[in-house]
Amino acid sequence: MAGAVWVFAEHQEGKIRKTSLELLGKGRQVAGEVGAPLIAMLLGSGVDALAQELTTYADTVYHWDDPAVALYNSEIYCQIIAELAHKEQPQIFLAGATFLARDLFPRLAGRLKTGIAVDCLNLELEEDGLLVARRPLFGGKALADVVCRQGRPQIALVRPNTFSLPDAQGPAHGTVVRLPVGVDPAHVKIQVLEVSRPPKERLDLTEAExxxxxxxxxxxxxxxxxxxxxxxxxxxxxxxxxxxxxxxxxxxxxxxxxxxxxxxxxxxxxxxxxxxxxxxxxxxxxxxxxxxxxxxxxxxxxxxxxxxxxxxxxxxxxxxxxxxxxxxxx
Amino acid sequence: MHIAVLVKQVPDSEATVQVKADGSGVEIEDRYTLNFFDSLAVEEALRIKGQGGDVVVTIITLGGQKGVEALRTGLAMGADQAVLLDDPAFAGGDEYATAMVLAAALKGMQVDMILCGKEAFDDSSGVVGPLVAEFLSMPSVTSVVKIQLAPDKGSALIEREIEGGKEVIKVSLPVLLSAQKGLNEARVPPVMGVMKAMRAEIKKLDLAAIGLPATVVGRAGSKEEILRYHRHPQRPAVTMLQGEAADIVRQVVGLLKEEAKVI
Missing domain, CATH: 3.40.50.1220 (TPP-binding domain)
Structure with a gap:
């Protein structure tokens, strides 16, 4: 069986980010076309409600629930996601092109020995399941269609607001699979001391409509x-x-x-x-x-x-x- | 302490870029400059050097004559030495293959810190820096707006921009950090620096010198392939509204509602 389509479900202040929902919508379409399940990846602590919410979009939700992943840490996140990817061999991995994803996914691509397309403006599938990612060059003066010829998964980070939100949530049909966080502290050289985000009523520029x-x-x-x-x-x-x-x-x-x-x-x-x-x-x-x-x-x-x-x-x-x-x- | 700065010469933002009619490539006007975010990375290395102690700043790029120009700019700003990675085998590589070459060259240099721009203007992907760190098994922090080295230079406190805020991170050295706007303001190379840079010797490393097989560099070592190029889609001609402010405001709100249907 061909590997699954994975979508990274980023969350902030108790909510799944809009850009992740957009990708779950696109991911559903892509998964349908390649005949593979859609899997959402959720890392966090005390975010059971979000895992439940994701089951309305994804067939399976992989949920790492542990204080060690409460805050984003590139080394911990990379380690646990890469381990699972090695085991499960997803064919496609999508995420919004956020600050987090742009920090994490290049490393993940390196560890999985695969390619990555960043800031994509469109995604299309060719008949053989090859993902064609359209991305801007020279500040948008030109666009390029790129494919990942070697390595899997095919990783694409998509510019927020590129795809519309999925249709109104249906009943939950997916299942939540809880996974343990096993991290070797000797390999963690980064420590996130503080995340400060002054409360704002407004969306970030990158996600604003x-x-x-x-x-x-x-x-x-x-x-x-x-x-x-x-x-x-x-x-x-x-x-x-x-x-x-x-x-x-x-x-x-x-x-x-x-x-x-x-x-x-x-x-x-x-x-x-x-x-x-x-x-x-x-x-x-x-x-x-x-x-x-x-x-x-x-x-x-x-x-x-x-x-x-x-x-x-x-x-x-x-x-x-x-x-x-x-x-x-x- | 040895700081390496990864730099790239990129088309100026004003340079015209034409997509070939058959979509097979692009033609770029010959107006190049040191990538903006890379200039912040060079500046930061020089500021750390300026804080005292024994600090050597090495500028590194991959590429031919354009690469040399980036290196000379870095030297003119005040970097100590420059390394050009140049070999026909490196041509046509994607970010993965490029990072592979840079990492192999850096492996032999005993660096304590690698600085780079958060992304290059040409492809805006920001992938090469973290990939280099990954290949060197070194931590990386991207989009950095503040670097504070511990007195023993064994670790650093980093501030990194995120949507609507920042993260404060403690990281041990060696580390790769990518520069975001706000980190500093890059200096303009002084005239004396420019003259010195013109005469400076640039160390060249080819495929044999970095000890990689040809299969992992350039096009052969790439993961991604560009199928075709497109022009940016043209916006329809603008509808201009002139006259009494109250009238045109009513008109534009009407158009946004009825025609564009966005409000």
Whole structure:
């Protein structure tokens, strides 16, 4: 029997991450096509409820429940997942291209002597079960279809928001298999002392469905209040350009662009953003782009679906008000 | 203490990249620069050296003439020595095969720390660094924004960026760390440094020197294969809205609702 399709189920603050659910949806389709079971991998401590939730998506949930895996540790995670992969020989292993996955999966690929495709924008199966991963090169100026010719599993890390969420949860049909965590402490040279994540009401930029980004045209840090207000109405996350971050108006983590984050929301607002190429590289896979700029010649309009020519200080409050009425949050 | 920095010369973000009509490859405008995140890695190595003690900084790259340019930039910034891994057998390798070569070269160098950029601009995969660490059985931490070496230089406290926050990690040396924006601001090479770098000798290592069989490097040693290239799909022509602010705001909200159906 051909090996299973594995999906890494990442979780944060007691919830399965949205990007992992997207991959469980895609994984279900892929598993159907290759005629293999879909297996979710869950590592954590005190997350039984999540294991149960995963049984509505996956045929089997492998659950390592142990304080040793409560926090992500690349060496411990790599060791226990690699051991199981050696034994079970999955043919495909999918995960969202998160900070965690991008830290863990290259090592896992090395240990399993297989290839890895990162930041994929699409996945397709060829008839022989070969996974074709489409990934961006040169900041999205070109795309490449890559396959893993040697080594299994075929590992793909997919950019969040690439695939839609699976259909509403059906009844639980999968089973949870609990696995012991056996780690040789002599091989663990990393110790995670602290994870600090200031509580935020908003999704991270990489997972947000709507993003409102401000550029130098915002003129000052305090003017980002106008974007925050629009973001509140749209349940959006606020982003910033390199110029804004370098001016110290917003933290580094808010930067969209080549040296910041690459995002793929459903709806992207570029407000007072000129459209420098290093910014465009971070947002050009957004589904719908609205640019607001007073300069009709601004390059950002070339990368937009809708171009609003006007003074952002006049347009933003009106837009927030109109959206409030339009979305019934008034 | 010996710090190795892995670097790569990549196309500038402004360089034009054309996908060939038949999808067999790309044509890249000849505007190259040291990868941005790699420049942070070089800077960090130099800052650690600047804290005192006996620290040697070695810059390493894989590739031909373009690689030499990356090395000269690193030397101009202040690195002590440079190593070019160059052999026809290395050509066409994926991240796996590239990491294999780098790891083999590093094995003989007795390094205490390896620094690299969190990803290279050309493929943005960020895979080579952690793979090198894996092949050397050394811990790795990616997306690093702070490095604090213990006084005995046997371990380090690392801050790593994650979505919406950070992790604080204690790790023993030797270790591989990949640089994220926020770690530092890379210096501009001083003129004297540039002149010195032009004259500096660059050590070359070929396949025989690193002692690997040809089957594990280059295309032969690759796991991944590129089937074809595509252009980035074009967005439909922009709908421009001009006039009274109140009018165009109503229009754009209407379009997002009725036409784009995203709100």
């Amino acid at each position: 709507v993003i409102v980004t401000g550029g130098r045209g915002m003129k000052a840090a305090e003017n980002f209040r106008l974007l925050e207000e629009l973001a509140d109405v749209l349940n959006a996350t606020v982003g910033a350009t390199r110029g804004v971050v370098d001016s110290g108006w917003r933290p580094h983590g808010d930067q969209v662009g080549k040296s910041g984050k690459t995002v793929s929301p459903k709806l992207y607002f570029a407000v007072g953003v000129s459209g420098a190429i290093h910014h465009v590289m971070g947002m050009d896979t957004s589904k719908v782009v609205v640019a607001i700029n007073k300069d009709v010649q601004a390059p950002i309009f070339q990368y937009a679906d809708y171009g609003v020519v006007g003074d952002l200080f006049e347009v933003l409050p009106l837009l927030t008000k109109e959206m409030k009425q339009g979305t019934g949050k008034g």
